[in-house]
Amino acid sequence: MARPSQNLDQRLTRVGRRHLTRRGSARFSVRELCAEAGVNLGMFHYHFRSKAAFISGLLEEIYNPMFARLNLAAGSGQDPVEKLRSALRVFGGWVTEHRVLLSRLAADLLGGESNVAAFIRTAEVRHIAVMVGLILECQRADRFPPGHPGEIMVFIGGATFLPLLVGTLAQNNKHLPAPIRAVLKDGTLFTEAALSRRIDAALRGLTLPLPKLRA
Amino acid sequence: MARPSQNLDQRLTRVGRRHLTRRGSARFSVRELCAEAGVNLGMFHYHFRSKAAFISGLLEEIYNPMFARLNLAAGSGQDPVEKLRSALRVFGGWVTEHRVLLSRLAADLLGGESNVAAFIRTAEVRHIAVMVGLILECQRADRFPPGHPGEIMVFIGGATFLPLLVGTLAQNNKHLPAPIRAVLKDGTLFTEAALSRRIDAALRGLTLPLPKLRA
DNA sequence: CTTGTTTTTATACGACCGTATAGTTTGCGC
DNA sequence: GCGCAAACTATACGGTCGTATAAAAACAAG
Structure with a gap:
């Protein structure tokens, strides 16, 4: 056929993932x-045609395997709360694994x-719909209180996944005041056990009437 | 003396504050x-000599009046917990007022x-030291449990001020998933009453043994 | 009117950026 | 060997950016 490839595309995607992790998409060069x-x-x-296409491709490579596992977890089993719990574990594990990048x-x-906004909007981010569907299932089975499922979604996400992102940012940021960084030093925030505890607590909290979400 | 000024410097600082609010310091042009x-x-x-100096000057203009009022609040009164509460109210009100920029x-x-990191590090951010001092005072008066004051600082900040920043970012971001934005629509998060409730709850929570801060 | 000082303008420099394009290398089937 | 096509290289274009500099404008003092 032609000149054999040196697989420079693979090299670029490999190093590109590291570069994206280090620099973010805003300062990606x-x-x-x-x-x-x-x-x-x-x-x-x-x-790759353009910087935007490259980044979008990278994000798909990272996102899609998680989404496949999420659908598997969300589809197997009978109890809707347990299905939601499994799905949350999958997602939380993925967030933990890629927390620096994410x-x-x-x-x-x-x-x-x-660039990231484009990826999120162009329908590539589909796990939220799955989660909301599971929440609706829980509500129909009278396991969750009624109301807008988005509010429940935010509650769960805030209690379980947001700490991972905020904690990682704070941990990696040398400019933040020392007392804030000191708290994150031990790293227990990122263990699988701690994640499970947060998920369990959030789900347990939801079987009671949903508290007023002031913060 | 010489050619009369058209006060273009004032115009620049006025429009500059708006520009900084809209674009942030990363995309400031x-x-x-x-x-x-x-x-x-x-x-x-x-x-102004440089972009960095200009932004730094803007930040000082916004920060310094708050710091003066904070010191006033932290110095008047006897009860250390009440002094801390007053200081937190001043700071929280300031964060609320400038939440879009901050x-x-x-x-x-x-x-x-x-640019922001430079401002934070070059000793211009001094309110944290005042807060930590007040926390130490509370601890010496046996009103707060012992331990690293930084941890208490993070707990208070996370419960009272962080929601303002995170909520504002989410509210102003069109790219975020709809369910997350919907929760923030009513705006009760940003009222003075809600802030006071959070401050009171945080301080009340601290007079009991400090809970394990997992998240 | 001239001199001097300050404010204002216009323009240029050098750096970095994403992207485009023309040209070169390299191996295949014929 | 030859032509072809794919992989790879080198370089250039047009843009934005922060900053520097030289010149012009505008007023006061002499």
Whole structure:
């Protein structure tokens, strides 16, 4: 056929994931990535059309396997609360594993950066719909109080996953005041046991009337 | 003496505060600011030496009045817990007032931007020391449990002020999933009453043995 | 009117960025 | 060997950015 590939595309995706983790999508630099990977600048747009497409592809590579496992967890079993618990464990484990990258992306998103926003909006983020569906199932089975499932979603996410992102950001940020960083030093926040405790507590809390969510 | 000033420096600081609020410090553009203000680009570096100096000056202008009121509140009264409560109210009111700007700066800070980080580190942020001092006072008076005051600081801040920043970011972000935004629509999060409730609850919670801070 | 000082303007420099494009290398089937 | 196509290289374009600098404008004092 033609000249055999040196698989520079694979090298770029591998180093690109590291680069995205370190720099976030806002300060992501194509030229810097190519230099890190020892790859000619032209190869970037040869293999991937644009910076946005590259980042979007990276995110899909990271997101899709989790989503497959999430659907598996959400579909197996009878008890709706247990199905939700399984799904939350899958998602929480994924957030824990990729917390450095995800927290950086979250910071970018909140700062108004657009590459991540595009990925989130272009229907590639589908786990929320699955979660809401499970919550609705719980409500129909009278296991959860009635009301807007989004509010329950926010409650669960805030109690279980948000601490992972905020904690990671704070931990990795040298500019934050020392007392805030000191609390995160031991790292028990990121263990699977602690995650399960938070999930269990959140679900247990929901079988009671949903508290007023003031914060 | 010489050519009379048109006070373009004042115009720049006024429009600059708006620009900083809208764009954050990471995407702050000197050229764009000058265009918005209808001021020649050269005037920016004539009045203010650099972009970093300009932003730092803006932050001081916003921070210093609050710090003065904070010291006043922290110094008047006898009961250490009440002094702390007053100081927290001052700080919380200030965070509420400037929540749009502050939340954007927080996002920048977590994203690794350096202008805000410089301001925080160059000893211009002194309220934390005052707060820690008041906490120590409470501990010496046996009103608070012993232990690292930083941990108590984080607990209070997380329960009272962090929700303001996170809520503002989520509220202003069109890219976030709808269910998350819907919860923040009513705006009761930002009332003075809600702030006082959170402060009171946090302080009340501290007079009991400090709970394990897992999240 | 001239001199001097301050404010204001216009323009240029150098750096970085994402992207485009023309050209070169390299191996295949013929 | 030859042509072809895919992989790879080198370089350039156009843009934004913060900053620097030289010149002009505007007023007061002499």
